Amino acid sequence: MLSIIIFSALAIVAVVSGIAVFRVDSMARATYALAVSFVAVGVMLLMFDLDYIGVITILMMVMEMAIMAIYMIMFMGMNPALMPMSMVHNNRWSAILATGTFLLLAGGAVLVPWPARSGSVGTEDLTMALGEALMGSKMLVMLTVSPILFATIVAALVLANPRGRYDRWGDNLQRATPDDPQQGGLGK
Amino acid sequence: MTLQLVLVVAAALFCVGLYGALSQQVIVMVMMGLELMLNGVILAVGAFWWFLAPNPDGLLLLLVVIAAMTVEMAMGFAIATLLHRSKETDMTDMATELSG
Secondary structure, three states, X not given: OHHHHHHHHHXXXXXXXXXXXOOOOOHHHHHHHHHHHHHHHHHHHHHOOOHHHHHHHHHHHXXXXXXXXXXXXXXXXXXXXXXXXXXXXXHXXXXXXHHHHHHHHHHHHHHOOOOOOOOOOOOOOHHHHHHHHHHOOOHHHHHHHHHHHHHHHHHHHHHHOOOOHHHHHOOOOOOOOOOOOOOOOOOO | OOHHHHHHHHHHHHHHHHHHHXXXXXXXXXXXXXXXXXXXXXXXXXXXXXXXXXXXXXXHHHHHHHHHHHHHHHHHXXXXXXXXXXXXXOEHHHOOOOOO
């Protein structure tokens, strides 16, 4: 009974703060609201004995929201905590589509005769078991995720880099000296 | 606590995020909507694992979803940086073409 009460309270916090992300009148507050929603979901995962996943969800998302706040200050050109804003398009149809999707998903969740809970977590260390699965029988998952993450690092650097080698040496990379705003440096 | 209750909460989170991803104009806010959708997916997968198949192999799907969140965040920030540099904008409506 206590777990239902705690879960319900966390669920209300998660959903209400999720709604607040798009209702509050500044982007900084929206960032904090999203962080609260993620922390609530992380605690729910802890209730499912998912210690490792719950903790990394909380840590990762809190850090991500901090980075988002920095981006807003960088790009919005204002103090985002003080500027009221409402920048939406197609608001009505977005709300209709989201409501319809919720009715569909919630209807499926309620109406499907889910089987009773089977099995139990047991006494083994889940984090160690997950690590052994990743490095053993389920290594294909790691082999797939790893190059995707590496490609993400390369792609993000290429996109975010203000002056790549084509900017410095030209299209055919044959120029003897790069076209830099400041001369000097290694090899010049 | 039942699986139905958790799935309804996860569906609510997913759909709030869907509303945000469709309706917001600022790129970072669109990313917040996508994050909220994945937040609901994480909760639903965690609930499925707990109620239906509580063995370590089921957790791999959660790790894949978290990795997808990481990729979405990194690429979103990189594209936001590129757009701000090339077009001086942070709005999706002003970034309908990505050339230049």
